[in-house]
Amino acid sequence: MINEKVNKPISGYIMLVTVFLLLLVGIAGIVAFKNPLFALIILTAIVMLPGFFFVNPNGSRVLVLFGDYKGTVKDNGFFWVNPFYARKKISLRARNFDSERVKVNDKVGNPILIGVILVWQVKDTFKAAFEVDNYENFVRIQSDAAVRKLAGSYPYDNFEDDQTELTLRSGMKEVNEALERELSARLDIAGIHVIEARIGYLAYAAEIASAMLRRQQAAAIVAARHKIVEGAVSMVEMALDDLSKREVIELDEERKAAMVSNLMVVLCADKDITPVVNSGTLNH
Incomplete structure (x- = not known):
């Protein structure tokens, strides 16, 4: 299994000076010597131009050369790489996801409405880019699945004795911890780190409220x-x-x-x- 590897590209400022000098030499050669071979130097400089890119703070670029993973650039700044590299931008910032309220049945079969608030960020760019098709959509779908499974594992409330069984309403700390563990296990395949997960909305469905x-x-x-x-x-x-x-x-x-x-x-x-x-x- 391939893991994420960090790529250290060449400074873009150094290569910018190099490209400028190549263009200058090529143009001067054509003007001074009327030699068409200097056009190759100009062509080389033009081909090198697409290799420039920049990375913002808490950003990254995944580099791929004809299907071969070449690493991830996580340092922020101005860089130059092989112009034939495909560069996929992946944000490393923390993100909030407030799920829609879904209707599910709790452990005893009561229909309830439940929603989750998730704080997550990409930790492994290789997994996020290549292990799943769309990691943002993957987070949404798996969050929905985790919430449905969690709701079916606990009753909404216990009217007989609040201490006899853990419920969604009374055991919020334990339930949120279970939700966080479930989401971490599901999202690890996509290189996603779960910073925090908690139930954001909880109520009985309208028909029994x-x-x-x-x-x-x-x-x-x-x-x-x-x-x-x-x-x-x-x-x-x-x-x-x-x-x-x-x-x-x-x-x-x-x-x-x-x-x-x-x-x-x-x-x-x-x-x-x-x-x-x-x-x-x-x-x-």
């Missing part, structure tokens, strides 16, 4: 009720203990049950309670 919202609201209400009841029980227990310790009133089991019932209604009710004042005895 409203139902799932109601389910989330119900789960939140149940959790809140659980806390309210738990707190109310503690308050009732504390009230009975204080009454008993301070000997404010002596209650039998039936009256304790009635007091507990009344306190639980007051503490757990959604609306304000209107108290009823008993002006009679405890038995009425």
